Amino acid sequence: DGGITQSPKYLFRKEGQNVTLSCEQNLNHDAMYWYRQDPGQGLRLIYYSQIVNDFQKGDIAEGYSVSREKKESFPLTVTSAQKNPTAFYLCASSIGDGSYEQYFGPGTRLTVT
Amino acid sequence: KNQVEQSPQSLIILEGKNCTLQCNYTVSPFSNLRWYKQDTGRGPVSLTIMTFSENTKSNGRYTATLDADTKQSSLHITASQLSDSASYICVVRTGNNRKLIWGLGTSLAVNP
Numbered sequence A: 001d002g003g004i005t006q007s008p009k010y011l012f013r014k015e016g017q018n019v020t021l022s023c024e025q026n027l028n029h030d031a032m033y034w035y036r037q038d039p040g041q042g043l044r045l046i047y048y049s050q051i052v053n054d055f056q057k058g059d060i061a062e063g064y065s066v067s068r069e070k071k072e073s074f075p076l077t078v079t080s081a082q083k084n085p086t087a088f089y090l091c092a093s094s095i096g097d098g099s100y101e102q103y104f105g106p107g108t109r110l111t112v113t
Numbered sequence B: 001k002n003q004v005e006q007s008p009q010s011l012i013i014l015e016g017k018n019c020t021l022q023c024n025y026t027v028s029p030f031s032n033l034r035w036y037k038q039d040t041g042r043g044p045v046s047l048t049i050m051t052f053s054e055n056t057k058s059n060g061r062y063t064a065t066l067d068a069d070t071k072q073s074s075l076h077i078t079a080s081q082l083s084d085s086a087s088y089i090c091v092v093r094t095g096n097n098r099k100l101i102w103g104l105g106t107s108l109a110v111n112p
Helices: none
Strands: A004-007 A010-013 A019-025 A031-037 A044-051 A054-057 A064-066 A076-078 A087-094 A108-112 B004-007 B010-014 B019-025 B030-038 B045-051 B056-059 B062-067 B072-077 B086-094 B100-102 B106-111
Touching (some): A019 A031, A019 A108, A076 A087, B010 B019, B019 B086, B030 B062, B045 B056
Parallel strands (some): B010 B106
Antiparallel strands (some): A004 A019, B030 B086, B056 B062
């Protein structure tokens, strides 16, 4: 059963704590992405990775960090430096660069209080 | 400024009826245009990807059109079903820095 998975579905944290969101894909895709979705706004790109051990900042990378040690995995850490971390986080992957179709995971809803 | 605007913001139709969603963009240079369907609380699912040379593309009951001259696209849904209730998002990829510009989506509700 091929696809892209994110866990957990819902995550609750206290302000000041770092939290890591998981993203795994078994589609053998080279590229992976992290987006943030807020009400009334389009998806915004946080980080992306075109290949293992390499990643680039997106439009709103401040307060976030990522790693890409394996082709299948692209975890996102939301640090305490992120001013407004409560949001719906979406992970995606594609065969190559952004010209190809992106496949999305089910998302993680993070609530920080 | 690169922008993607969708209309209407929300739409309610009866099951079995057709509807058309609009997307206007000011992205330049243009690479391709995509339509995604996003169910509430889920990740988006791709419906179509259209390049500059494609005017019409179908995916089952979904038909997308593209007019690159006027920078407009539409998504037509035929014989709507309850499962079509979702947000439909238009996304345009730029041709130079290869960024994706996301619209805010049209929220469609199909009622029995």
